[in-house]
Amino acid sequence: MLKSLFIANRGEIAVRIIRAARELGIRAIQAHSAADATSLAVRMADEAVDIGPPHAAKSYLNIQAIIDAARAAKADAIHPGYGFLAENAAFADAVVAAGMIFVGPSGDAIRTMGDKVSARSAAEKAGVPVVPGSGGRIADLSEAAQIAERIGFPIMIKAAAGGGGRGIRIANTREEFEQFLPQAQAEAQAAFGDGGLYIEKVIARARHIEVQVLGDGERAIHCFERECSLQRRRQKLWEEAPSPALPEEVRRKLCASAVALAEAVHYKGAGTIEYLYDDESHDFYFIEMNTRIQVEHPVTEFITGLDLVREMILIAGGARLRHQQKDIRRQGHAIEVRINAEDPAKNFMPFPGSVSGLRVPGGPGTRFDTMLYDGYQVPPFYDSLLGKLIVWDETREQAIARMKRALHELDIGGLKTTKPLHLLLAEDGEVRKGQFHTRWLEPWLEANATRLSQ
Amino acid sequence: MPKELLSPLPGTFYRRPAPDKPAYKNEGDEVAIGDVIGLIEVMKSFNEVKAETAGKIVKFLADNEEPVMAGQPLAEIA
Known part of the structure; x- marks a missing residue:
């Protein structure tokens, strides 16, 4: 059992x-940059350590500064x-x-699952279906073009070292393919220090469904799925559990495949295996594994009663x-919506500022994780x-009604946030039907631009 | 009369479009209205900072990767 934990992060997750x-x-x-000295996490922690200047590269991404600070504070572990740095094997x-x-899997497990190409082959070995594609890093343009012709356009070009929607x-x-490939290579090299690329078929009208797993290095269990299809620029905005679309038989297979993969890589800690799901064929395809919380x-915590961060x-403590x-x-x-400091009336322009007057929603089945x-x-x-903002209720319909009620209670004075977007989504007929x-979401945002700007 | 180019937003100031690229402008360079002289990163989104007057960049008043406040002078243009 750990006695002390060094938190190398910030914001709401540090508080969590x-x-x-x-x-x-x-x-x-609590580790903090100079810009976070007044953060809630710093106020709440037993001890706080300044690890560097505001720029993340000099603080939250500075491995040496974090290790030195954690040792000096006599920490047993780092979360x-x-x-x-959550998925940085080094x-x-x-x-x-x-x-x-x-607090997480081994560096080797992060390497295996963090590199999209080796993750894909690990998934295939564990019997998990993968999206048709190059099956590995592409060696040159002509080979890539041949594979692309075989799979059929549209084609997704992905950075082997990418993730979180980047690359x-x-x-x-x-x-377009011949034009984008060299660009993508240069971008991947610049962004990730690794120009490796792979290509995959685009599954049109796919849902994003992911399975939560917990492993102890030998045995793994799943905690059911979450659906996170409502995304803008590949950033999730609304997430729920269970998926409103998954037949029980498919759910069983999907969750079993996630457990098989987690056990195959001797996964330790909390992790998430992401899939694309095709409503019409009921096929699911592995896309990537996130080796972190x-x-x-919280949507999984609400429907299962588990505390995943505690687990x-x-x-990690053995x-x-x-x-x-x-x-x-x-x-x-359960449904979660992300309250971001962005103005949906102005193309989601970032809106940093001061909070003046904060009213947090409460009541049954309502949770607000914030800093x-x-x-x-x-x-x-x-x-x-x-x-x-996360809500739980007995049915999806009731959960949406509760979300609307909780959103109306939430008031963050002084900032523009994504709250008005979520209120409109909660009223939308297609969202209500799942x-x-x-x-x-992106075409919906264009179609509803006028309502969002009111 | 030198004019100060002010940061339109709070965030991190960058003088280069990417870490491995040369600076947009150097001290002594001529600029026209609308020329990009740097980027402000605010909450992971990048916003171009453009010259509002034509002239010569006398001096940069903020360093590359320096945290800046809205309204803080970034460069002096004469």
Whole structure:
């Protein structure tokens, strides 16, 4: 069992990790940049350590500064949260080399699942269906063009080292393909230090469905799926569990495939296996694994009653999985919406500023995970997530009604946020019927631009 | 009379379009109205900063990757 935990992240997830640590009696040491000295996580933690200037490359992404600070604070373990260094295998290795525990899988597991090409082959070996594609890094343009012709356009060009929606281009024709490939290579080299690319068929009108897993290095269990099809620029905005579209028989197969893959890579900790799901054929295809806790984990917590952050900390401390698969049951329906500091009336322009007057929703089945407090100055240096409003109710219909009620209660004075967007989505006929796919939201935003600007 | 080019947004100031690319403009360069002289990264979105007067860049008043506030002078143009 860990005695102290160093949190190498910020924002709402840092607050979430401190809460889990405190309930376990673990001392929480919060890392922060100069811009986050007044953050809620810093105020809540048992101890706080300045790790560098505001720019993330000099603080939250500075491996040496984090390791040094964690050692000086005598931390037993480091929790990376999500983003920043959470899926950086070199960081996971460095934590272990410095004599501490990394809350997450081994550096090798991150390497295997973090590289999209090796992840794909691991999935194939575990019997998980994958999207038709190059099946590996493409060697040269003519080979790539041949594969593209065989699969058929449109084709997705992806960076092997990419993720989180970055490093992806779609080519609709052979001409576009030949034009985009060198560009994509240069971009991948610049963004990820690795110009490796692979190509995949575009599944039109696919849903994004992902399975939450927990593993202890030997055994793995699933905690059912989440559907996150409502996305803008590949960033999720509305997530729910269970998926409103999945027949029970498909759910069983999907979740079993995720467990098979997690066990095949000896996965340790909390992880998510992402799939595309085709409504018409009921086929699902592995896209990638995220080897960390995810933003949208609370919807799974609501339908299963688990505390996923607690479980990952216990596993990091050396515990075996405390649950058998049959212990994991789901009940009701949960929805999460992301409250971002972005103005939906002005093309989601970022809106950093000061919070003046904060009213947080409450009541049954309502949870608001945030780092905001009244008077808080939102720094402009990091992502725009202010908080996540999550609701649970017995049915999806009731959960949507509860979400509307909770959104009306939420008031973040002084900032423009995505709240008006979510109110409109909660009223939308297709959203209410659960009829959407990953490219549904962007045209909807265009069609509803006038209503969003009112 | 030198004019100061002010940052339109709070965020991180960059003088280059990408880490491995040369700076948009250097001290001593001539600029026309609308020329891009840098980027401000605010919450992971990148916004171009454009010259509002023509002239010569006398001096940069903020460094590459420096955190800046809205209204903070970035460069002096004469």
